[in-house]
Amino acid sequence: MDESRLTSFQRRHLMDCVKRDLEREKQRLQSILATGKDVVEHKAKQPPPRTEEEEAPEVDRFEELVNEVEERKEFLAEMEALGQGKRYRGIVLTEISQKLREMEMIDKKRSKEMREITTKGFPIGNKSDARD
Template sequence: MASRDSLDSVTKRRRFWRCPTPAAACTPGTCELLREMMKESKLTNFQQRHIMDTIKRDLEKEKRRLQSIFATGKDPEKWGKKAPPVPQKDPGPELDRFEELVKEIQDRKEFLAAMESLGQDKQYRGIILAEISQKLREMEDIDRKKSEALKKALATT
């Protein structure tokens, strides 16, 4: 019965000093030792609360670190920053500009057809046809350059 009374008094004192729970932080003896040291150093109540709160935060941080170690098997503090990605020498097949232009022209034709179905084609027809003609000119330039390069390649062989 005496041990239960002493346990209740420790619990009450722990609540009063806002000491972390024993499972999360320190044993009752350690908390008592900390309180005695704070009294001897004549800390104010605010300073004492600050110290106890700091202990709680440090213990919470340690808990998260240990949870991470158990979950991943690695210490997150050792992870550090990720190395910057190494640029790839061969980014893959480059999209052909000619094919892009074909897709853009198809998109514009579909847009114009959609506007026709809504009865608003007159508003957009001039703009869309101008864009399509621009794309066609660019395609002709690309075609001309490709054919010249092909002729040069055939002439050298």
Template structure:
């Protein structure tokens, strides 16, 4: 007869037991749980927490069932559509040649700052090597652009 009595739902996350899905208990089982909690010497706070969670879960289940009876659908079944993804305008690509000019300027400023602090000798070789690499890359870009321009002018 206990299976025909009202069933209360207890969900996971009470802090003491972790289950993969909510367990259902009859009122008799709930009384047994209370006795077991007292025997396990849980504090009053822990016992209250478990009972409050059981009550809140029961209220949540009531609201869910009311929605099912009213609308014919389980509210959890309705899934929200994700917000539309904003399509941002791509930032204008910086010209690599201009980037290199800025990087060289930064390196020169860094070297000047280090020399002002008396550390110029330590960084001078490294910074000059970096600047020369950037200059070579700029020469390659200039050479490619010149070839493209020649080809464009050569074709009528």
């Protein structure tokens, strides 16, 4: 797992899938022992289409990046505690710098949008809107 360089979210998701598959296989084998036959599973019904109210709120990319940077820092700290910091330091610091660059781009875009919104109602230059 550590060598695959998965994020903690990806690791949890993978482990959940493996556990579910193991549970399904366990139930199948129990059924074979109980009945002597391999029961073919019927495909599960597809869930009803999601409505707009049920949709998950849009996750802020900036917040995602902050969390990813924190995960990378924690990973590096763990590797250093295990004496493997030298091996992973360059890779992790590169990943962190890429995430920081993306965060800067998002910040610049947001700042530009805020400037446009706040200056929208104000006249620009020396032009006067007053009429004689």
